[in-house]
Amino acid sequence: MIATAEITGVVLAGGRGQRMGGEDKGWVELARRPLIEHVLARLRPQVGALVISANRHLSRYRGFGVPVVEDGTPGFPGPLAGAYAAMRVATTPWLLLAPVDTPWLPLDLCQRLAQVAAQADIVVVHDGERLQPLTALVRTSLEADLARWLESGAGRVLDFYQRHRWCQVDFADRRASFANLNTPQERERAERSLGVEAMSRERGER
Incomplete structure (x- = not known):
C-alpha cells in the first residue's frame, strides 16, 4: 500500500459556483466555518x-498556509484543469483529489483507496449509488497525457479516466460522507441537521 508521504491532497476549489448564486463555494460557511476549512481538516x-x-x-486561500495553485486556463475549464495545475507542482507520485463542497469526507478515505492503488493509475470512490469521480487517487505521472487531453477540449472527467487503468472502491457504508453542498438550500438543510445533532448530544450529556 502506498504511504501517506507519497500523496498530496488537492482541494478542487475552482468552480463557478453557479448553483450557489456564483459564490466561491470554498468560502460558503457551514457551522460558522468555510467549506475549505472543513475539507482541509478532513484531508x-x-x-x-x-x-x-x-x-x-487566491490570496484568501493562501491564508491557510497551504500552497495555492491557479489552473491558469480561462473560462473555468473544469475540475481536471485544477488537477493538472496541482500535478505541475506536486512532488509526490499521487494526488488525492477532493471537491471543496464535500465537508464530511471519511477520515479513512485515503487508506481505503490506497489499498488498491498498485493495480491502477486512478482509483475512484463509488458511494454505493454512483461514482464520485472528483474524489479519487490519481498518479501524477499522468500529467503529460492530461495536458494533451485538456488541450484537445475533451469533456467528461470519466472520459479521461477511461484512457488509463482505473478502478473504483465501494464506500456504500459511508455514502453520506460524500454529500456535497451545491445550493443554498442544501447548505441550509445541512445547518439544520447539524443543529439537531448538537441538541441531541447536549440532551444526552444531561
Whole structure:
C-alpha cells in the first residue's frame, strides 16, 4: 500500500459556483466555518502534503498556509484543469483529489483507496449509488497525457479516466460522507441537521 508521504491532497476549489448564486463555494460557511476549512481538516491527517487549486480569491486561500495553485486556463475549464495545475507542482507520485463542497469526507478515505492503488493509475470512490469521480487517487505521472487531453477540449472527467487503468472502491457504508453542498438550500438543510445533532448530544450529556 502506498504511504501517506507519497500523496498530496488537492482541494478542487475552482468552480463557478453557479448553483450557489456564483459564490466561491470554498468560502460558503457551514457551522460558522468555510467549506475549505472543513475539507482541509478532513484531508490533512491522511496525506503528506496539501494543495488548494483555485481561480478566485487566491490570496484568501493562501491564508491557510497551504500552497495555492491557479489552473491558469480561462473560462473555468473544469475540475481536471485544477488537477493538472496541482500535478505541475506536486512532488509526490499521487494526488488525492477532493471537491471543496464535500465537508464530511471519511477520515479513512485515503487508506481505503490506497489499498488498491498498485493495480491502477486512478482509483475512484463509488458511494454505493454512483461514482464520485472528483474524489479519487490519481498518479501524477499522468500529467503529460492530461495536458494533451485538456488541450484537445475533451469533456467528461470519466472520459479521461477511461484512457488509463482505473478502478473504483465501494464506500456504500459511508455514502453520506460524500454529500456535497451545491445550493443554498442544501447548505441550509445541512445547518439544520447539524443543529439537531448538537441538541441531541447536549440532551444526552444531561
